[in-house]
Amino acid sequence: xxxxxxxxxxxxxxxxxxxxxxxxxxxxxxxxxxxxxxxxxxxxxxxxxxxxxxxxxxxxxxxxxxxxxxxxxxxxxxxxxxxxxxxxxxxxxxxxxxxxxxxxxxxxxxxxxxxxxxxxxxxxxxxxxxxxxxxxxxxxxxxxxxxxxxxxxxxxxxxxxxxxxxxxxxxxxxxxxxxxxxxxxxxxxxxxxxxxxxxxxxxxxxxxxxxxxxxxxxxxxxxxxxxxxxxxxxxxxxxxxxxxxxxxxxxxxxxxxxxxxxxxxxxxxxxxxxxxxxxxxxxxxxxxxxxxxxxxxxxxxxxxxxxxxxxxxxxxxxxxxxxxxxxxxxxxxxxxxxxxxxxxxxxxxxxxxxxxxxxxxxxxxxxxx
Amino acid sequence: xxxxxxxxxxxxxxxxxxxxxxxxxxxxxxxxxxxxxxxxxxxxxxxxxxxxxxxxxxxxxxxxxxxxxxxxxxxxxxxxxxxxxxxxxxxxxxxxxxxxxxxxxxxxxxxxxxxxxxxxxxxxxxxxxxxxxxxxxxxxxxxxxxxxxxxxxxxxxxxxxxxxxxxxxxxxxxxxxxxxxxxxxxxxxxxxxxxxxxxxxxxxxxxxxxxxxxxxxxxxxxxxxxxxxxxxxxxxxxxxxxxxxxxxxxxxxxxxxxxxxxxxxxxxxxxxxxxxxxxxxxxxxxxxxxxxxxxxxxxxxxxxxxxxxxxxxxxxxxxxxxxxxxxxxxxxxxxxxxxxxxxxxxxxxxxxxxxxxxxxxxxxxxxxx
DNA sequence: ATGAAAGCGCTAACAA
DNA sequence: TTGTTAGCGCTTTCAT
Numbered sequence: 001x002x003x004x005x006x007x008x009x010x011x012x013x014x015x016x017x018x019x020x021x022x023x024x025x026x027x028x029x030x031x032x033x034x035x036x037x038x039x040x041x042x043x044x045x046x047x048x049x050x051x052x053x054x055x056x057x058x059x060x061x062x063x064x065x066x067x068x069x070x071x072x073x074x075x076x077x078x079x080x081x082x083x084x085x086x087x088x089x090x091x092x093x094x095x096x097x098x099x100x101x102x103x104x105x106x107x108x109x110x111x112x113x114x115x116x117x118x119x120x121x122x123x124x125x126x127x128x129x130x131x132x133x134x135x136x137x138x139x140x141x142x143x144x145x146x147x148x149x150x151x152x153x154x155x156x157x158x159x160x161x162x163x164x165x166x167x168x169x170x171x172x173x174x175x176x177x178x179x180x181x182x183x184x185x186x187x188x189x190x191x192x193x194x195x196x197x198x199x200x201x202x203x204x205x206x207x208x209x210x211x212x213x214x215x216x217x218x219x220x221x222x223x224x225x226x227x228x229x230x231x232x233x234x235x236x237x238x239x240x241x242x243x244x245x246x247x248x249x250x251x252x253x254x255x256x257x258x259x260x261x262x263x264x265x266x267x268x269x270x271x272x273x274x275x276x277x278x279x280x281x282x283x284x285x286x287x288x289x290x291x292x293x294x295x296x297x298x299x300x301x302x303x304x305x306x307x308x309x310x311x312x313x314x315x316x317x318x319x320x321x322x323x324x325x326x327x328x329x330x331x332x333x334x335x336x337x338x339x340x341x342x343x344x345x346x347x348x349x350x351x352x353x354x355x356x357x358x359x360x361x362x363x364x365x366x367x368x369x
Numbered sequence: 370x371x372x373x374x375x376x377x378x379x380x381x382x383x384x385x386x387x388x389x390x391x392x393x394x395x396x397x398x399x400x401x402x403x404x405x406x407x408x409x410x411x412x413x414x415x416x417x418x419x420x421x422x423x424x425x426x427x428x429x430x431x432x433x434x435x436x437x438x439x440x441x442x443x444x445x446x447x448x449x450x451x452x453x454x455x456x457x458x459x460x461x462x463x464x465x466x467x468x469x470x471x472x473x474x475x476x477x478x479x480x481x482x483x484x485x486x487x488x489x490x491x492x493x494x495x496x497x498x499x500x501x502x503x504x505x506x507x508x509x510x511x512x513x514x515x516x517x518x519x520x521x522x523x524x525x526x527x528x529x530x531x532x533x534x535x536x537x538x539x540x541x542x543x544x545x546x547x548x549x550x551x552x553x554x555x556x557x558x559x560x561x562x563x564x565x566x567x568x569x570x571x572x573x574x575x576x577x578x579x580x581x582x583x584x585x586x587x588x589x590x591x592x593x594x595x596x597x598x599x600x601x602x603x604x605x606x607x608x609x610x611x612x613x614x615x616x617x618x619x620x621x622x623x624x625x626x627x628x629x630x631x632x633x634x635x636x637x638x639x640x641x642x643x644x645x646x647x648x649x650x651x652x653x654x655x656x657x658x659x660x661x662x663x664x665x666x667x668x669x670x671x672x673x674x675x676x677x678x679x680x681x682x683x684x685x686x687x688x689x690x691x692x693x694x695x696x697x698x699x700x701x702x703x704x705x706x707x708x709x710x711x712x713x714x715x716x717x718x719x720x721x722x723x724x725x726x727x728x729x730x731x732x733x734x735x736x737x738x
Numbered sequence: 739a740t741g742a743a744a745g746c747g748c749t750a751a752c753a754a
Numbered sequence: 755t756t757g758t759t760a761g762c763g764c765t766t767t768c769a770t
Contacts, residue, residue: 016763027741032765039765044739064497065438066763069746074434076477077496084463087456087661094453097480106498108445108476111466125475128433129445266665292456293660296635298667396757401749408749413755435747438762677753742769753758 015060024054028187031191035062067131077319078126080119082138082161084111086235086263087291088200088308089137092159095312096135103320105132112138113234119145127152133319135312139163140202155322159315160306162204169248169322171315171333175205175288178304178337179212179258182286185302185339186256187216190348191284193226195254197243197264199235209260228254232264239268248275255283255348260349262287262294262303269344280346290340299343307335383505384429393423402422404431415452437499443692446474446688447495449488451507451530453480455604455632455675456660458506461528464506464681474501479534483604488514496521502688504681508532509571523693527674528684531573538691540684540702544574544657547673547706548581548627551655554671555625556585556709559717560653562595564623566612566633568604578629597623601633609636617644625653625716631656631663631672638666638713649715659709668712676704 021031026047033039034051054060060230066076079096081089097107108126110121113224119138123145127132133155139146143163149156150167158170179196186194196213199206210229217227230247232239240259245266247257259265265287272279279285279299290305314333324327390400395416402408403420412420423429437443448465450458466476477495481488488507492514495503502524506517507597512532518525519536527539555563565582568575579598586596599616601608609628613636616626628634634656641648648654648668656663659674683702689698 017765018763028764029742029766030740032763033740036765047739061497063438063499063763065434065443065499068745069438070432070763070765072746084466085459087459089568090454090456090459093462093478094480095544097453097478101479106477106479106494108475109462109466110470110475111463124430126739128430129436129475130432254766266662275656290749291662292664293635293666296638296667297662297665304757383747386749387747397747398749398758399756401747402756405749411755416755435762436749438764439747439749441762593743740770742767744767746764747762748762749759749760751760754756 010109010261014211016057016063017060019058020051020055020060024051024060026051035060042366074132075105076108076129076131077129077133077135077316078108078110078122078129079111080110080122080126080134080136080138082112082114083235085111088261088289088306091308092137092312095309096159097225097315097317099313100320105320114138116140116143116145119143121208122150123148123152123154123160125261127154133157133317135159135319135324137161141204141207145264155319155326157315157319157322158309159311160205166332169318169331169333171311171318172204172339173304173306173311174334175208175337176212176215178288178339179209180216180294181339182258182288182302182304183213183216185257185341186284186345187220187225189256189284189345191254191256192224192348193254194256194258195228195230195247195252197240197257197259197268199230199260199264201234206260213258226253232260235261236263237267237270240264240269242267242272243273244268244271248272248277250281254258256285257283258286262290262291262301263287265301265303265344266294266297270302280344282349284345284348286345295340295342297344302342302345303340304337305340306337310335380547383432383671384427385432386429387426389424389429391421392427393420395420404429414487441499443499443501444474445477445498445500445686447477447479447491447498447500447503449479449481449491449495449503449507451481451483451503453478454602457630457658460677461506461681462475464678465528465685468682468685469689474689476526483507485509485514488512489517492517492521496523496526502526502692504528504684504688506530508573509734510573510576524688524693524695525647526684526688528680529574533573536699538687538700538702540687540704541573542673542675542679542680542704542706543703544556544577545581545584547657547708548578549585550706551627551657551671551673552582552585553626554710555653555655555714556589556594558653558714560623561589561593562597562626563624563625563627564597564599564616564621566599566601566609566626566628566637567602568629575629582627601629604630606639608635609638610640611636613637613640614644617641617646617682621652625654625714626652627655629657631658631660631670632673633711634670635666638670649713651718653714653717655714657706664709664711666713671708671711671714673706674709675706679704 017031021028033049034043064128077100110122137157137160146163162170162172182358198210201207232243287301287303290303294301386400390397403417479491506529508527508530515532515534531541533538567579570576593700601612656670656672659672663670
């Protein structure tokens with residue numbers, strides 16, 4: 001760390017539209033019209049060209065604050081995620097930003113930290129900044145902030161997590177069917193005692209995945225299989241490790257563990273390794289999201305792929321059209337997650353009665369189903 | 370995907386400070402002063418309380434656009450990164466956002482996509498939004514956008530990548546010393562033929578790491594060791610795989626490969642596995658950054674730890690004080706990366722003459738040096 | 739096709 | 755301590 005001379009800001013006075021008008025020898029309103037795509041056709045093209053030239057020469061930049069104050073429109077949208085550090089949100093952030101930039105919008109990003117109270121205050125703050133719209137990945141089920149957004153009149157689209165409010169559009173993964181497919185894969189492998197690790201059911205993701213698990217297991221349960229749900233308190237690796245350690249300590253009988261997401265699954269994997277339990281030899285393990293590097297773990301993690309870029313793009317696209325057409329049908333988009341078969345799932349260790357003992361999927365490399 | 374009834378926005382008329390003043394029976398300016406932390410002490414506390422109560426009841430929210438237009442100050446800062454999808458930037462984004470939120474600022478995030486031209490246009494766009502300051506992780510060496518920021522009078526702090534401009538503060542990792550430490554670790558393991566994979570030298574990170582590599586190898590080179598630098602064209606996994614595949618095809622003699630970053634290293638690892646080359650048995654491999662899950666790879670990757678949260682926090686902190694005190698000494702902060710020893714590095718495969726054949730570091734688990 | 743004038747909502751001299 | 759007044763830079767009726 002080194003200190004050097006004083007720093008100076010030049011801060012030259014900014015060129016305004018008045019300067020442009022004066023230099024061009026026209027009235028401000030003429031300059032304004034000429035410089036606005038929507039109104040420039042009302043000005044003779046000769047004058048438009050002249051004004052544009054002068055503006056260019058003077059280095060004129062529109063003051064978007066003043067413009068927005070007058071028009072009651074801003075070129076900004078807000079993106080709220082529950083955890084900025086979770087790699088799951090990186091592609092969502094990137095693709096939302098890309099999509100809205102196509103329409104000239106810039107993106108505010110904020111972190112709600114899985115707290116409805118923080119979400120509320122962020123919405124208020126962003127409303128104060130007059131965002132043109134909001135993409136929200138932080139909504140819980142029946143989140144009161146949905147009301148807030150609607151009251152404030154902010155066009156809002158939910159992404160990833162769906163608050164299940166009939167008044168609001170959403171783009172999410174079809175979690176239920178995804179988990180269902182995963183359970184079927186596990187059953188195909190001959191597992192007859194399966195544990196699912198769920199977080200608290202605050203969000204749609206948590207609820208839908210549990211629904212999917214229960215739906216998939218209903219029939220098998222009648223046939224004598226054992227299914228078990230364990231509740232985690234968080235969504236991260238540390239919690240996954242804690243959960244699995246606990247389960248092992250209290251005599252886990254399951255031969256397969258499905259985790260709510262990859263982070264919990266990775267935590268489980270850490271715990272398994274520490275305990276010297278083979279995966280998938282003794283216990284098969286799966287996650288959800290297919291985060292970066294999940295294909296590089298040892299064993300590579302079988303998981304459901306979450307199309308982060310698609311989620312972000314679709315939701316931003318929906319928001320853009322919502323902003324353009326002030327009234328619009330509510331859409332509820334569901335993207336289908338696909339099972340990515342990798343090395344963390346394998347045949348059940350104890351041979352149990354199986355109606356269909358064949359179909360053991362190949363597991364070399366990553367096979368997408 | 371389902372369509373349902375029409376959606377409606379309520380968009381009730383917004384309460385202004387005039388409404389508050391009228392309801393409270395005072396003049397607008399009094400209301401303004403009462404509602405501003407900096408001036409409320411000039412108003413009798415009785416009146417302040419009354420105004421605050423009325424504002425609360427009416428649901429008054431300051432119009433920050435109008436406020437900013439008048440004061441020429443905004444509560445927004447810009448954060449520009451070269452790749453929003455790279456997990457490296459997640460903790461930087463999160464911590465910058467957290468730090469500036471402490472001072473009531475919201476954060477614009479944008480992706481420059483490793484393009485100086487895009488960076489320039491983003492800076493211009495953000496300047497148009499009147500950001501109070503900029504944290505930039507996208508600067509290349511002698512980046513022309515530095516001039517632009519200075520001309521526009523925007524307080525700017527560089528993070529991670531240092532443009533090496535005497536007029537601008539920066540917070541970065543001490544890349545040179547980090548790589549130097551890494552080379553020493555590799556030499557200690559007995560390696561005498563080492564390859565370093567560098568990206569193009571556009572950024573300070575690339576240049577400094579190469580400098581560190583060269584400095585560390587200078588003496589050893591005189592003692593007959595072989596060092597070799599290979600240039601990659603990008604920073605990602607795919608490129609790492611390509612590079613390593615190429616090197617193997619053209620008869621790689623090195624027993625250790627140092628990659629510019631973890632992504633390249635992971636790519637190299639993929640190629641090694643495909644080619645059936647043992648790591649670290651035949652080739653040791655290292656990365657830089659210590660991205661999430663690098664400790665879970667097989668083998669776990671030896672790397673330099675980049676303190677993303679510290680980088681973000683420090684740079685944002687610097688920016689906040691730069692905004693407060695309009696003139697301020699330029700600071701150049703360097704954080705020390707530490708070597709994280711893991712399983713991807715081991716003793717050299719061919720025993721070569723070694724001046725110091727002892728000191729083979731333990732490699733079970735992650736040991737931080 | 740262009741000019742005149744008002745005003746978006748707020749803050750900050752200047753008065754009193 | 756409070757009120758008066760002007761104006762940040764822009765867009766947009768309403769005239770001409």
